[in-house]
Amino acid sequence: MKIVGVAACTSGIAHTYIAKEKLLSAAKELGHEIQVETQGTIGTEDALTEKNIKEADIVIIAADIKISGKERFHGKKIVEVPTHVVIKSPKALINKIQADLGL
């Protein structure tokens, strides 16, 4: 699968980046392509490109707060979870998505 993700947490300094790392390593291990954008208190980093989004099979939004730029994903398949879900079980989440999408 090709995955794009957005991570954002309340204080925007810790969970955001832990969530990103967890998603990256889980996806890599399971053999998926992934790009993750962080929306921390410092602002958006590693912003997703239009190409990333266009090619993605699924958008994973791991956020405890409202994220900006959600309209970019219009028409895409989106999964929204709190950050603790991807921090605690990123692989199970990705596997579930894969099963649900039948990819």
Added chain:
Amino acid sequence: MLKKLQLKKHALTGISFMLPLVVAAGLLIAIGNLLGGNPSLITDYKASYTIWQAAVTLGVFGMQLLPGVIGAAIAYSIADRPGIAPGLLMGMIANAMGAGFLGGMLGGYLAGYFVAFLKKRLKVPKWAQGLMPMMIIPLISSIVIGLIMFFVIGKPIASASRALETLLVNMRGGSKVVFGLIMGAMAAFDFGGPVNKVASLFADGLLVNGIYGPEAIKVCASMIPPFGVALSWLIKRSRYNKSESDNIKIAFPMGICMITEGVIPLAAVDPLRVIFSCSTGAAVGGALIMLQNVGSPVPSGGMFIVPAMVNPLGFLISLGVGSVITALLLVALKKDARPDDVVLEEEEEEDIDLSNVKIN
């Protein structure tokens, strides 16, 4: 229904927007008071004033903006951009009426849901569509929710806030200890997660109203887990395997900056013992803070803001005692790490129920 309203997400968005402001404002007040010897606020801008008066005044401006900012951010979270203007105004009303932080939050929710409702339900002819976001929605929502704030909910919230303040200020002995224990345990319980955020929200709200004790508990309880874990590692290294030791070396410096999250990897491996030890240490730390009347005018910043606190020495004592208790509990409760854990680089995933996760 409740789930659909996503109350928590909106509150967390509000807090995330508010945090940088409250830290800046709190530090300005603390630095100005500390270095300028509690200078008075600037009242007459034609007369001369000192740099410390300017710092404290600016900090107070920041604090007065808080209800507005959290109201605007909550309304924005609910209704997107059109929520901002009415949300700000509701916060201003809350601030003026003495309904503070809580009033700002409630105003933000009301404004947000009302704007979202207008966006969805209010139909105007095509020629007027440009007026919707620019005039119709901001005006109608500000009037309707504003009147509700002024005449219906503002006063009860203001008196509730005052009652809570009086209660906290007049607490003595036993009730102080109980309050400190609960606040401390909550703040440390989930290492920056939702329970911590509830305690945090409560402390931030009181800070805006000039009560500094709970905020000091929050700072202390956020630092006790990383400090306690690091101390237990120093006392008995055999309790931790290689990867845990590496995590502790990262968690400690994060702890100095009041970031508790570094302890999460350790708690994930051994949740019951780690959470119990950390919460107990933090609860004791919290009680000591209350007993010694420690206060923090700044909501975050760790060791760097200790000099700005009321009774910094008391804070260090609370922090030290809490950390030692956490460390001793960890040493006593944890078993030695199995050597084969060292090779086990693979982190185990927690089983959580993903059946609610829907693809849209």
